[in-house]
Amino acid sequence: MPACLFNGEAADRIPVTDRGLGYGDGLFRTVLLKQGRPTLWHWHWQCLQHDCAALGLPLPAEAVLLAELAQLAATLPLAVGKIVLTRGSGARGYALPQPVVPTRLVSVAGFAPQPCPDGVTVRWCRLELASQPRLAGVKHLNRLENVLARAEWDDPAIREGLLCDAEGWLTEACACNVFVDFGSHVATPLLDRCGVAGAARACLLDCLADRLGRPVRVERIARAAVQGAQGLWLCNSVVGVLPVRRLDALAFGLPDSARVAADILAAA
Known part of the structure; x- marks a missing residue:
């Protein structure tokens, strides 16, 4: 099981009312971590900014995401992190919740690469x-x-x-x-x-x-x-x-x- 933080707290489940589950109302990005350091972070952050703007989702603080990835990957030499952002929970129907209280899921799991040097x-x-x-x-x-x-x-x-x-x-x-x-x-x-x-x-x-x-x-x-x-x-x-x-x-x-x-x- 990957280690996971739900809005900064250790968790292994999300509310059934979360719009990410019900409507796919959210986004995600997957990050390779080496010794706890996210690779390609400059471009991941650009992608997160673009995607949040496209969906009208609040963008978490960059420092928060980096800290949570580092916390979860601290003991893993090579890992894959996943950042999931949703519009949070809401009532039935497609109308946006008011106010929007977004969900932030950050998870990390160990990774064993499978090189393909010959293609x-x-x-x-x-x-x-x-x-x-x-x-x-x-x-x-x-x-x-x-x-x-x-x-x-x-x-x-x-x-x-x-x-x-x-x-x-x-x-x-x-x-x-x-x-x-x-x-x-x-x-x-x-x-x-x-x-x-x-x-x-x-x-x-x-x-x-x-x-x-x-x-x-x-x-x-x-x-x-x-x-x-x-x-x-x-x-x-x-x-x-x-x-x-x-x-x-x-x-x-x-x-x-x-x-x-x-x-x-x-x-x-």
Whole structure:
């Protein structure tokens, strides 16, 4: 069981009236902690600020979140922390509670990484992501699309699934962001209609181009365009970079962009 704080107090349950449970009215972010220190925190904090503003949720004090993560991870050399923020409890119905008394859940559990230096196998998912520009980029608690997409396979040899929107544009993987190396430049999907904008993605958009010496762009990527890429890789703040060696029947090499990106995230 992960260690958990509910609004700063040790707890292992939440009220049944919490809107995060009833309506998915909230958000979350997942943080890798090394010796109690949250990695990529600069970008996690940016993401939390963005997501709270998008949902109209009160933003907790940064110092409070850092202190709670440090408290829970104090004895763990490597851990994963999860920050969940909801609009708190309310009466029946969708109307916002007045006043809003938000819920803050911070939990930490030990983590054993599973390195994939030779890359991973992924597949295309059948599920298409719905378009909702107001929620685009937000890691909100409504993750049913990701759950249903991940339920499409149970082959342990397949690490991830790639998701497109209803118009056929590559958007993300079930639990990762996607970067595609086209040789002339590296691209990651534009997330203005759907998808989650992760902290690792934000870090690499800030840092990768200078280190790589090639442009890194945010753009629409057609599913068919992936076939002509030199390579592609996935990333999130917990696993780092996962180079893709096989996508269904397509085989890829290991592009230098994946190695450089992995080095950046490992040092962040």
